[in-house]
Amino acid sequence: MSQDIHRITQATLDKLREEHHHLTTVGRTEIARVIEAARSLGDLSENGDYHAAKDEQGKMEARIRQIDTVIRNHEIVERDGEATEVSYASIVAVVYDG
Template sequence: MAEEKSFYMTEEGKKKLEEELEYLKTERRQEVVERIKIARGFGDLSENSEYDAAKDEQAFVESRIVQVENMIRNAVIIENDTDNPDVVSLGKTVTFQELPDGDEESYTIVGSAEADPFEGKISNDSPIAKSLLGHSIGEEVVVPTPGGDLNVKIINVE
C-alpha cells in the first residue's frame, strides 16, 4: 500500500479541520439529503436537473469528508522551534525585504493544509517558503520565480 502523506499544520489549523469535519458530517450532509428528497418530488429523475445537482453536491460533500478525515489522521503538528529563534522554520512568521529597495513582507509558514495567502499564511511547499526555510535573520536568499530570481533579505523571524 502507498505511504500516507503527512499534513503539516498548527494546532489551530487542526482544530479548524476538526470543526469543518463536524459541520460537514452533522449539518451539511443533512442539508444535501433534504435537497435530494425535495428534488425527487419534481418528477422523472432522468430529466431532473435539481436531483442531478443535489447528487453532485452530495458527492462533493462526501469527498471532502474523506479528504478532511485523511488530513486529520495524518496531521503532523508544527512545534515552535525555540532552540533556534532566529532561524526560519515551519510555524514561524518571517519578515523579509525584496532587494535592493523593495517593501517588507511578512508571512507565516504553515503546512499546505492551512495555507491562505490572503491571511499571510504560505505553504511550506511554496517557492518562497522553500527558499527561506533554514535561513536566519540578516541572510540574503535567492527565491526562484517564473519571472526570474528574486533576491530578499530576512529582516525578522518570530
C-alpha cells in the first residue's frame, strides 16, 4: 500500500516524536489505570465510566497510529528565508484592504 509523503519541518517532527513518546508511555499507563478503576465498579454492560475510558483509549490509539504514519512517511522541508512565494512552512499575514 502506497503512503503519502508528509512534508513537515524538523520542529514539527520533534513535537510529533515527543507526543508519540508521551502517549505510548504516560498516556497508555494512565488510561489503563482509569479502565481498571472503572472495571472494578462492577457490571460493564451499563458502566458509563468504563465505556468512556474505552472510547478515550480508542482515540488515543488512533492518534498513536496517525503519528506513526507521519513519522514513517515524512520529508523534512525548510522555510526559505526570503521566499517570494508561499510554500511549506511559510508564515503569512493576510491584510484585508477594503
